[in-house]
Amino acid sequence: MTGSISLNQWQVYVSKPLEFTELEDFNRNSSSLDNCQVESLGAFSNLFKNTKLDSYVSNHNDFDWWFICEFDKPAINFLSNGLIDFPPIATIAEVWLNERHILSSQSMFISNTIAECEFSETNRLVICIRGLSNYLNQKLPRPRWKTKLVKQQTLRWFRTSLLGHIPAWTPKQPIAGILGPITIGADYQVVNKSISATVKQSKGFIELAAEIFSRKKISSLQLLVNQQTFDLEFTQEKSTIRIDSSIELDDFEYWWPHTHGSPHCYSITLQIGQGSEIKEIDLGSIGFRQINVDQSSDKFEFVVNHKPVFVRGVCWTISSMDTWHQNESLMLSQLKAVQQSGANMIRVVGTGDYQSDFFYETCSRLGLLVWQDFMFANMDYPVNEPEFYAFIKREVEFQSARIAQFPCLALFCGNSEVEQQVRMLGFSADESSNEFFDQTLPTIINEIAGDTAYISSTPTGGAMPFHLNAGPSHYYGIGAYQRPLLEVRRHDVRFAAETLGFANVPHQSTLSELFGGDLPVVHDPRWKLGSPRDSGTGWDFDDIRDFYFKQLFGNDPNEIRYSSPEQYLALSTVTSGEVMSQVFDEWRREKSNNSGGLIWFYKDLIPGAGWGIIDSNNQKKATYYYLKRAWQPIHVSITDELFHGVNINLINETEQSFQGTLKLVALNEFNNPIIDHQMNIELSSNQSIAINADEALDQFFDITNVYRFGPKKIQVFCAILIQDGQELSRAFYYPDKIPLALGTPEITAELEQLTNDRLELSIQSSGFIYAADVQISGYEANDNYFSLLPNRVTKIQLHQVSDVSRIKGFLSAAGLSDNVRLKLSKK
Incomplete structure (x- = not known):
């Protein structure tokens, strides 16, 4: 300024x-x-x-x-x-x-x-x-x-x-x-501004309207856009300079979400001339993109630059309950972690706060779309009271003009769960209608933010706003409503604006801090303080996690908790991540009606097993890594088609075509490979396909174990996507309950220092191991809670996050009787 x-x-x-x-x-x-x-x-x-x-x-x-x-x-x-x-x-x-x-x-x-x-x-x-x-x-x-x-x-x-x-x-x-x-401030201070970048008939347009406080006469006004200079039209009366100009660019690069292309941003600077003196004012950045929401045939699909985009990401409450959104270095690291997870959207929820310019600027540069709720949730707001109406009208005008500049903005949403709240209480559709959200807000958005997409509420659409098969929904069928995983396809979720809320176990260091070194147990008041719940219910989300614990592993979680608290904690840590990844694998398959889902939510607000995929200390939970594997733009997954075997689902969302190898492996209970098959794969840009495993193998193996002609042969089925000898994506399928290990695996691990702040861990196991966890003090792994195939080397990169006097750590898994110590190899 x-x-x-x-x-x-x-x-x-x-x-x-x-x-x-x-x-x-x-x-x-x-x-x-x-x-x-x-x-x-x-x-x-x-x-x-x-x-x-x-x-x-x-x-x-x-x-x-x-x-x-x-x-x-x-x-x-x-x-x-x-x-x-x-x-x-x-x-x-x-x-x-x-x-x-x-x-x-x-x-x-x-x-x-x-x-x-x-x-x-x-x-x-x-x-x-x-x-x-x-x-x-x-x-x-x-x-x-x-x-x-x-x-x-x-x-x-x-x-x-x-x-x-x-x-x-x-x-x-x-x-x-x-x-x-x-x-x-004194002279040359921007008081009001509205900036938009649009694309019309393959040309880029910048619309700039602003007021600048200055008592000095100026001689020229120009806009600098990535080293190109454009003259601006302006008037000056007393202490106010008014700008209302449109600029046309013939040559520009489109802004894309990072999963589908490059998020090209253009820095813009206002140059104010007063005689021979030039003053510069940074106006932030813009990007050229076209974002629409296709709501035809009950869909809710984001279309960016004319390409459908499968949206995945998180709901954002606040960066920190202590510093709110003032700690920019903390916010930057959090947003980078969102991008690195493979997410491409953040929803700023109506129970929180509008975010800072730094937040939207960073999302734009990282290629993260933003779904922006206005700050209204659940309540019967007195929108017809004149003074209150004046407050909120000014608010939405101010926030719309401020946020609309940023290319990350994908959609404005009037409120969170107001329509759902009204209809669930038995009100009619007419009684739930609200003129402010249905008419006033979209009019303001249209005037200020042009063709930015708008919906009145989330959830909305369908016979009831909370129905799943039309418009955006808040989906907890897998989760609070305890429906089986195999029902996901029947639920026909078109878009989940919030979903998959679980009591996600935090990082070990956070648990150690919370319990002062004591064994973390879920019935302790210190644990329960951080366990989320819905008001008025007789259960909390620890109970929800336990329901899926039994579905995945076949054991009664209470029996495991009583007999082996350590085993219970280890399996609880990975339960919600396994569930989330299976749901997204179902949603991302070629013939799915689903167009995206946003996890409720990103960061825990207090220490404990909260809904976040990172904990209150900003440490990544197991769920983060499961989702990171499920969200990558080049991806392989396996879905259970019951009597039709399994499908291998392959996705390439990138701008380039993909050529590589698909490797299929199946293990019996003795770790012997019943299947070891590979085939060449070609995928065009932005293409997804499904390959039936029986067809690819040209042989019947009863992979899903539904025909049951004799004892179950396959314990673990795996698909690996490889390009130029490098493994890009790996998926596992278990025809019954998840085996924690096959046999009694022996592990060899070698830890090498690549640079001053990077390590590489090479791991090899004699048998299958489910969800291996690598913990090295002061370092963070690029992948974790990963499963190991027998006699195959897995390499994990780690980068330094804090100073340590000595590099040491361990590898653990629920299927291992002892931890494997990790220390630097001697050369």
């Missing part, structure tokens, strides 16, 4: 709610209040750690918080006035500058810019964040329906995140704070 400074050094005071309604009252009494000094701004949960006010944070909504910053007039070309940019403030706040009231904010979902602020030689900025409890306890008109999602139904009146207010699966830590730096 040209000509601006950020304010730091704040004195913070705490008072009783509404003890001081006027600034003068606070000024007279502030000396008696508890206070501390902070050097920056942010969420209370992180800001006040190790300060005198830390004890107030757990009940912060029961107090008013006063932030005071005294500063001299900045030496950045001020005359007597300037501009203040406020980040989102959670949630109800009042602001004074030099004893003059300049802002009342009642939403954490918008930023505020105050122009023409009058500054003195010395200045005093005061911000009071009111305790939200006092407002939530007001008597307000009753809703038409109540939701079990939150206890306080009055939350529907307030524009704040529901995270922290949801007792079943979020910590009791509602957001409060000034969520970013406050900047004071």
Whole structure:
């Protein structure tokens, strides 16, 4: 930002709610209040750690918080006035500058810019964040329906995140704070901007509308787009420069999700000329792409640049409950991990918060599509109340204009589960209709974000919004509703906007930290604190995981837990990952009606076995690795076709054609290969095919064990996709329960240092082993919880993530009696 400074050094005071309604009252009494000094701004949960006010944070909504910053007039070309940019403030706040009231904010979902602020030689900025409890306890008109999602139904009146207010699966830590730096600017500060990049008749167009605060006359205005310069049309009246220009590009590269191509982004810079002086303002980046949603014939299929894209990914709540979205290095590492998993979409859910520009910019550069919910969920929002309507209209206009610039944006969604909530409570279709979501929002989107796809709610479509065979659904048939895995195809899920919520066991280091080195057991209160549940139910998601534990391994999980807690933990760790990968294998096959699924959700909010595929310490769980194998753009899977044997499903989503080898292996109980067959494979770009194994082998083996002519012959069936001698993808099928091992395998492992921060582990086993887990202190494996075929070398790469004095670790698996120690080979 040209000509601006950020304010730091704040004195913070705490008072009783509404003890001081006027600034003068606070000024007279502030000396008696508890206070501390902070050097920056942010969420209370992180800001006040190790300060005198830390004890107030757990009940912060029961107090008013006063932030005071005294500063001299900045030496950045001020005359007597300037501009203040406020980040989102959670949630109800009042602001004074030099004893003059300049802002009342009642939403954490918008930023505020105050122009023409009058500054003195010395200045005093005061911000009071009111305790939200006092407002939530007001008597307000009753809703038409109540939701079990939150206890306080009055939350529907307030524009704040529901995270922290949801007792079943979020910590009791509602957001409060000034969520970013406050900047004071002078000339050449962008106040409002709307940027879009579109493709029409194979040409690229950039539409730019903006207002720039400046009291200086300018002579020229240009836009720099990847080293190309374009003159812009503008007008200047008093202190406002207005831009409304369209630029045409004949030569450009399309932006693609990373699974299907390169995410080409174009950096754009505003160049302001004043005489011989040129000022530059970074406007971020854009990308040229066409994204539509095909909803014909009950489908819900994303089409990018005229190509259907199978969508897979995660639901995003927040990067950190402590830092919210202010820790950009943490967010970057999290988003890179999403991309590396093979995911190509993130859904920003309506129970959370709109994300920062950094988030959307990073998603764009990483090639991750974004499904953007507006921040409404489950409740009966008072959209017909004029003041509330004005708040939310401004919010959606602000957020639509801000987010629409980024090429990652695939879809806007009006809300999460409002339609479902209404219909499940017995309301008619007409009663569930909402003018704001059905008419107002799409009109705003069309005006601001052009042809960006929009749906009113998720789930939606079909006879009932929660039916699975039309439109986007929230699918927990495999999961909370405990349906067998073989039913997935019958459920006919067209698109799962959230799905496969399981109590996913966290990384071993997180468990060790949580239990202080004690053996982790699921009945311990420390474990149960992190186990998600639905409000009002008599079960939690540990119970759901146990249901599939028995389906996969054939053992009663309670019996295993009683007799061998270590074995129970090892198998629980891999259960949900195995289930998730089998579901996605079914959805990705050639003839599937499904067009995608988004895991509920990405990161645990608190330590424990939460829904996340990474844990609260940002460590990757076993589920992450199972999904990483299932989500790759070049992929092989095996699906059970019952009396038709098994199909080998091959997928190539990349821009290039694929030529390679498919190897099929089947093992009996003695690790002997009953089948060892290979064939050449060719796949065009963006092609998927299914090969019936019986046809490929030209011999009947009863791989699925449904005919049962004699004892079961095959214990493990495997398909391996190879190109130029390198294994790209591997799939396993088990005709009955999953064997943890065949025979008593012996393992040899060799660990070599490739570079200062990279290792390579070579593993060979004398017999089949299910879900081998590699743990080396300070290092992270590129693949883990992988199964081993006998007498075949498997190579795993590891990269350093933290400093260690000595490289050592172990390999473990539920089918091994002892861990295998790992240490560097001596040369």
